């Protein structure tokens with residue numbers, strides 16, 4: 001999908017970020033008529049044209065729009081209303097541009113007017129187990145035969161029971177089935193409503209099951225965020241999943257029990273690592289006597305979101321910029337890695353009604369006490385206490401994924417004390433043996 005913006009320079013950062021987080025794309029941005037005109041003259045595959053630039057007069061805006069194809073969507077500010085030759089998708093009040101642009105694009109995604117057309121198929125993978133929570137099925141379910149071919153296995157409204165699940169996973173080894181991108185939001189909304197019901201149930205589901213679902217939901221959200229951006233429905237789902245997980249963790253902070261139930265070799269690296277980091281951080285914070293459900297929610301949400309800006313699973317396993325630069329990744333991937341903490345922290349700021357400080361925890365998750373971390377290279381005392389807990393949990397999770405059940409806290413602690421040699425971290429690291 002290609003988006004071109006002809007806007008004022010002071011709005012460019014905000015609009016650039018907004019389009020990247022919502023549509024997962026980098027727009028082509030121009031501040032003056034000449035540059036925009038020459039770009040539009042030579043580019044034909046533009047899906048969306050956004051215009052808000054009072055320095056460009058009516059005749060020039062009309063000329064620019066005449067360079068667009070009929071099917072290109074236009075979002076314009078009211079200033080340009082009379083200049084538009086084609087009927088625009090949306091006209092926004094000048095004062096509310098770009099504030100309202102966010103909701104407006106979200107609406108267009110929801111209506112299906114804007115869908116990022118990547119080269120990939122129109123299907124999103126869903127862990128087979130998740131289907132059990134959305135009965136009767138919302139959406140048609142497909143099996144993938146090859147890169148381009150999908151065959152419908154179940155229809156919307158069908159039942160999917162434990163025997164179906166066993167048939168596909170245990171007998172045929174199929175961990176993922178697929179749902180069309182246009183139906184995935186509805187599917188996840190139904191899943192979220194079922195989850196909401198669990199919030200009021202006591203006792204809640206066992207931690208192993210919650211963690212497994214957490215991983216499955218993260219995998220789906222990773223794909224959605226990459227393909228269609230981070231919509232309101234996606235944010236609501238993350239919030240509900242966070243609440244259910246935090247509620248369950250608050251009843252069981254015994255880490256060895258939790259770890260025994262998470263199969264670290266199953267699932268995408270980012271999803272497993274993010275879930276593990278969140279629950280390990282909760283277990284550590286409970287030993288620091290920070291054991292409120294609000295604190296658990298912060299840590300679970302930070303776990304969920306902290307690496308969301310990364311699409312490459314191997315890249316997410318890097319702990320420093322040096323490691324990413326030496327890892328054979330493309331220039332763009334290294335750039336994404338350098339920016340991912342900032343990007344994820346900005347995405348989480350768009351959430352409403354979430355506990356404060358989650359953005360700080362995410363922003364600081366690669367900082368080091370000696371100032372050698374990133375993105376801000378701040379030193380120990382500037383790293384917030386909860387971010388310090390999260391950083392240690394992040395490191396423990398990486399070691400646990402590397403070693404599996406051979407992970408031994410007594411071998412881990414001395415190595416970690418060398419890596420994080422300040423009193424603030426020392427106290428947290430020593431707690432690893434007691435969780």
Ligand SMILES: [Fe+2]
Nearest residue numbers: 306307316394
């Ligand atoms: Fe991470």
Ligand SMILES: [Fe+2]
Nearest residue numbers: 306307365366
């Ligand atoms: Fe990270």
